[in-house]
Amino acid sequence: MKLKRQLMAASLFMLALPWAGCQYVREAESALRAGQLQSLEATGQAINSLLAQQEWGLVTKASTDGAEPLFAPERPWIAILDGYLDEWQSMPARRLENGEFAADLRMFTRGDKLYLHVSVEDSERSYFDPMRGIANNGDHIVLRSGNGIDYRLAASAPGQLIARYQSGNRTLYEREIAGYWLETQQGYHLEAVVPLALLKGKLGLYAVNASAIASDNAYLSHYNFSDQQPPRLITTRVDLERTLALFQQPSLKLSVIDSQGWHRASVGELASYQYGPARTTTSHGALKALYRAILETPPAPPSNSSQLFGQEKTAPILAAINGQTAAGWYRQPHSSERSLVSAAIPIKKQVVSAQNGSGELKSDDVQYGVLLLEQSSESYLSLTDRAFSKLFLSSTIALLIGAAGLFGYVSWLSWRIRRLNRSTQSAVDHQGNFSSTFKPSRTSDEIGDLSRGFGELLNRVQQYTNYLQTLSRKLSHELRTPLAVVHSSLDNLSMSNGDKQEREMYQKRAKEGANRLSSLLTAMSEASRLEESIKHGDQEIEAIDLNLMFREVIAAYKDVYTQHNLMLSECEQPLVANIAPELLVQLTDKLVDNAASFAPEGSDIKIRLSRNSNKVELRIENTGPRLPEAMQHQLFDNMVSVREKEKSDGGSHLGLGLHIVKLIADFHGAAVTANNLEDGSGVAFTLVIPIDDNKHA
CATH class of the missing domain: 2.60.40.1190 (Immunoglobulin-like)
Structure with a gap:
C-alpha cells in the first residue's frame, strides 16, 4: 500500500472526533434529564407542602363486596x-x-x-x-x-x-x-x-x-x-385541580391519586414542547432521527395492574402509596419517539396526637395520597437536539477541512519523497558514474535529514568508488617497482662474472624486492585477519599499566624512526586499564607510522598520556600537511587514503592503517578522532579509552 493510502487510512482515526461528540451529547442529555428529575421532585415537594395544609378526602378503602367503583x-x-x-x-x-x-x-x-x-x-x-x-x-x-x-x-x-x-x-x-x-x-x-x-x-x-x-x-x-x-362513584375534585393549576407548566402533567390508586385531580398535558420561539431551528428529519438513535432508548412505561378506567396501580404509584418516592424515565404511552420523566411523591400530613398515660404530644406523618408529576423530555431534548445539530455541522466541517488538509499534506509529502527518489536514482548512471545533480534538501524535518543522509552516503560511495578506481593504479605502481628490482637483480646475477661481492649485492636487492612484495600482500590481508580475530574473541584482556607499556614501546620506536624526535609525556596518575596489549601496540604502530610518514624529517612527534576522571587519553601530534576538511570524518573508513603521493621509503600505503586503528578502538569501546592543530601546523590523533578502577587487580 502506498504512503498516501496508508496515511488516508490512518486518518480514519479522525472519526473518533464525532464519536466523542456523540458521547458528549449523550452525557449532556443524561445530565439534563437528571436535572429535570431533580427539578420535578423539588416542584413536587413544594406542591406537597401546600396540599398537606388541608384535607382532600383522598383516604379510601378497598371494596370488600366485589363491587368495583x-x-x-x-x-x-x-x-x-x-x-x-x-x-x-x-x-x-x-x-x-x-x-x-x-x-x-x-x-x-x-x-x-x-x-x-x-x-x-x-x-x-x-x-x-x-x-x-x-x-x-x-x-x-x-x-x-x-x-x-x-x-x-x-x-x-x-x-x-x-x-x-x-x-x-x-x-x-x-x-x-x-x-x-x-x-x-x-x-x-x-x-x-x-x-x-x-x-x-x-x-x-x-x-x-x-x-x-x-x-x-x-x-x-x-x-x-x-x-x-x-x-362508590369516584369523581375528580375541581377545587383540587384549581390548586394544582397554580403550579402548571408547559408539558407538565400533575395528578393527585388517592390511596386506592384512583385519579382525583389532573391538570396539564404531555404535549410536545419546543424550547424558545424557534420552530425553524429544529433540525432536519434525518439529522433528528440520527440524534435520537444516538441517545439512550427509554424503557417502556410501567404496566398498570388495574384494568379499571381511572385507577392506576403501577410500580411507582404503589411505591409512593407505601411512602417511598419513585422517579424514573420512560417512553410516553402511545409514542415510540417521545419520552417523559416521572416522579411519584407520597402526600403526607403531619397529625399531632397525645401519648397514652402522659401529657406529651407526638406528631406522625399520615400518608393519604400520591402526587404524580409527569413531564415531557422534549423540553431538554430540543436543547440537546440543537446542540447536536451544531456539533454535527461543526464536526463535519472539521472533518472535511482535516481531510482536505491531510490529503494536501500527504500529496506534498509524496511529491517530496518521489523527488528524493528521482534525485537519488539520477545521481548514479547505469555505468556507475556519479553526477552532480543530487542536491540535499535544506528542510529541518525527517525527509530533509534523509535527503542529507543520502547526500553524505553518495559522497562516501563516490569517494570509495574513486579509491577503488585508483587502487589498480596504486597496486600497479607499488608492485611494479619491487618486481623491477627483483627482475633486474636476477638478470644482473645471471650475467655476473662470478664476483662474490657483486653476487651478494644482487641477491640482497632481489630479497629486498621480494620482502616488499610480501609486505604489500600482508597489508592487504591484515585488516580482514584482524577483524576476524576480534570477532572470534581471540584476544586476551589484561590489566596493563599504560605508562610502563608506552615507555617501552616509544623506546623501541626511537630506534625505528631515527629521522624524527619521539617525545613521550607520561601521566602522573596511575593508568591501569583492562586492554588487549598486542592490539593496543598495533594501534600505536599505525598512528606513529602515519605521523612519521607525513612529518618532515627532524620534526617532533609528541605522544602524551593523560587521565580525565575514568578515561585515559592518548594523543599523538605531528607537524606536516593539514587534513582536508571533507575527509576528516572518513579517515578511518576502509581503504580511504588522503595521500597525494607516496614517499620513496618503500612503504606500502593502501589506506588500511587507520581502518585497523578504528577496529581496535571499537574493540576496546574507545573513541578515536583526527583533527588539525589549532595553529594549523599539523595533525593530532586522539584515542580515549574508558577505564574502571574497580576491575583492576
Whole structure:
C-alpha cells in the first residue's frame, strides 16, 4: 500500500472526533434529564407542602363486596343529549357483559352534573309501556343512588327518555334527570345527565333486558345488580385541580391519586414542547432521527395492574402509596419517539396526637395520597437536539477541512519523497558514474535529514568508488617497482662474472624486492585477519599499566624512526586499564607510522598520556600537511587514503592503517578522532579509552 493510502487510512482515526461528540451529547442529555428529575421532585415537594395544609378526602378503602367503583373524570365540555357517540369518542369505555347482551359505559362530570352514555347491544328491543307499572316494563337502565333509590331510565319510543322511581306504592318522575334514547342496529344508545346530589357519592348501574311478555311474569336479565349498597362513584375534585393549576407548566402533567390508586385531580398535558420561539431551528428529519438513535432508548412505561378506567396501580404509584418516592424515565404511552420523566411523591400530613398515660404530644406523618408529576423530555431534548445539530455541522466541517488538509499534506509529502527518489536514482548512471545533480534538501524535518543522509552516503560511495578506481593504479605502481628490482637483480646475477661481492649485492636487492612484495600482500590481508580475530574473541584482556607499556614501546620506536624526535609525556596518575596489549601496540604502530610518514624529517612527534576522571587519553601530534576538511570524518573508513603521493621509503600505503586503528578502538569501546592543530601546523590523533578502577587487580 502506498504512503498516501496508508496515511488516508490512518486518518480514519479522525472519526473518533464525532464519536466523542456523540458521547458528549449523550452525557449532556443524561445530565439534563437528571436535572429535570431533580427539578420535578423539588416542584413536587413544594406542591406537597401546600396540599398537606388541608384535607382532600383522598383516604379510601378497598371494596370488600366485589363491587368495583365507577370513575367519572371532570371534563370541560357539555354533551349534547342526542344519543350519538360523537362527543364521547375520546372517552374510554367500561365494558359490561352478561352473556345475552353487552353494554359500553362512558361517564364524566362537569361541575355538579354527571354525564353518562350507555351503548347496549340487544338484538330484541322492547320499549316502556305507559299502561303498566315501572317494574319489569321494557328494556331500561337502572341507576341506584347512595340512599338506595333506583332511578329507571326508559323510553316509550326513540327520543326523550323519562326517569322514574318508586316511592312506596307511588311512581314518581325525576325531572332533574334528562336524557335521550337512540335506537341502533345493534341495540340502543342511552345518553343522560344526572345531578351528583341525587347519587350521594355512589352509583349502582344495571341494565334490564325484557323480552316480549309471554305470561304474567317477564324474563329479566340483570347486570351489576345487587341488593347490597351500590359501589362508590369516584369523581375528580375541581377545587383540587384549581390548586394544582397554580403550579402548571408547559408539558407538565400533575395528578393527585388517592390511596386506592384512583385519579382525583389532573391538570396539564404531555404535549410536545419546543424550547424558545424557534420552530425553524429544529433540525432536519434525518439529522433528528440520527440524534435520537444516538441517545439512550427509554424503557417502556410501567404496566398498570388495574384494568379499571381511572385507577392506576403501577410500580411507582404503589411505591409512593407505601411512602417511598419513585422517579424514573420512560417512553410516553402511545409514542415510540417521545419520552417523559416521572416522579411519584407520597402526600403526607403531619397529625399531632397525645401519648397514652402522659401529657406529651407526638406528631406522625399520615400518608393519604400520591402526587404524580409527569413531564415531557422534549423540553431538554430540543436543547440537546440543537446542540447536536451544531456539533454535527461543526464536526463535519472539521472533518472535511482535516481531510482536505491531510490529503494536501500527504500529496506534498509524496511529491517530496518521489523527488528524493528521482534525485537519488539520477545521481548514479547505469555505468556507475556519479553526477552532480543530487542536491540535499535544506528542510529541518525527517525527509530533509534523509535527503542529507543520502547526500553524505553518495559522497562516501563516490569517494570509495574513486579509491577503488585508483587502487589498480596504486597496486600497479607499488608492485611494479619491487618486481623491477627483483627482475633486474636476477638478470644482473645471471650475467655476473662470478664476483662474490657483486653476487651478494644482487641477491640482497632481489630479497629486498621480494620482502616488499610480501609486505604489500600482508597489508592487504591484515585488516580482514584482524577483524576476524576480534570477532572470534581471540584476544586476551589484561590489566596493563599504560605508562610502563608506552615507555617501552616509544623506546623501541626511537630506534625505528631515527629521522624524527619521539617525545613521550607520561601521566602522573596511575593508568591501569583492562586492554588487549598486542592490539593496543598495533594501534600505536599505525598512528606513529602515519605521523612519521607525513612529518618532515627532524620534526617532533609528541605522544602524551593523560587521565580525565575514568578515561585515559592518548594523543599523538605531528607537524606536516593539514587534513582536508571533507575527509576528516572518513579517515578511518576502509581503504580511504588522503595521500597525494607516496614517499620513496618503500612503504606500502593502501589506506588500511587507520581502518585497523578504528577496529581496535571499537574493540576496546574507545573513541578515536583526527583533527588539525589549532595553529594549523599539523595533525593530532586522539584515542580515549574508558577505564574502571574497580576491575583492576
